Amino acid sequence: MNAPHIKAVIFDMDGLLLDTEGVYTEVTQLISDRYGGRAFDWQFKQNTIGLGAYDLASYIVGALELPISPEAFLELRTPLMNERFPHANAMAGAEALVRHLSANGVPIAVGTSSSRHYFDLKISRHREWFGLFDAIVTADDPQVGAAKPAPDIFLVAAQRLRMAPKDCLVFEDSPFGITAAKAAGMYAVAIPDPAMPDEKFRHADRRLLSLEAFEPQAWGLPNY
Template identity: 70%
Template structure:
């Protein structure tokens, strides 16, 4: 753990991002974006992808259309993308350690939430195979939640989650895989642990309180949470 977690007081609640953190959906986003790029003779590669991880849909679409110089609007990009995503999302698998950590926290009565840039509809598609353990969360906050004014990197999603959990922001721990998500968590006044994509450089997460390369590297006791012996 690359961390300054020594300064963290006892954590009372945990908030999880979803895409690339709880569920392995980033590969689906890459595949679909490349399919669209192919239609226009463009190449979607890591130089672009690294800058869109964690963005809300509208912001992501604007960036991709401009970066690839696509002859469509951001709105048209999202319309083309939607059925391609809908077909693939129900096959999304869990990230290593995700289900075990969620079940551990729930079993020990730690308030837990999902704070995701996905829409409610997209959330339902992605969790098709995972309804049992996603049902353990005390609240799910999506980007189109009526109480959310702005998507990440704004703090709204995480602040809404904390409010619903009844826990002060400074007592919340956030797990995120994107720099934008870490920015949102820190703007909310929360502790943020980054779990980056393997290709992402640590330097992009200098604002995180810790960097791990897998959820299975997390030791809850370091944050005052019940100890977990990983299987």
């Protein structure tokens, strides 16, 4: 692929900028154990990464055979996640890349399936470098009609950066997120969990092991 001259970068957050996926796994298993459900292992986990809250809850309740509604699941997990999210660590290379792009005047945004409430909890230890983003778009933003894999979150982010979708590069760790980015008419780099099979990311423009492996100059962005 001949990479274009990218003018703006949009980042997913969970599992991409911040290591929060373990919290979702732990909390889901706690709830499943409480109701005698199935083990929330990788065969199920891989199908939830990147989903919006209600779609995720609906899938989990069905897959783990829980005798509760998706709404009840979301209500049960709220206090458990409120307690854990403020301790989230940054993913490898995330802060360095965000600081580099910001310092070089590249417009940057976060486009996340998280709610604003959870976003604020997750960045508790990282407020300084998250303050460098020019736009933050969460799933409950008034302008977002549908969560990923719909393109809404990324299209709103591009609009707030005053950029055409074709000039934007998206970083994502989930197949749903890559689908959303491509549906928005953007370029997409996948940085998934190593256990994710390659075939789930055939629609990505690139697949990397971590943000540390990203070479900005290959996309027309300022080099480190």
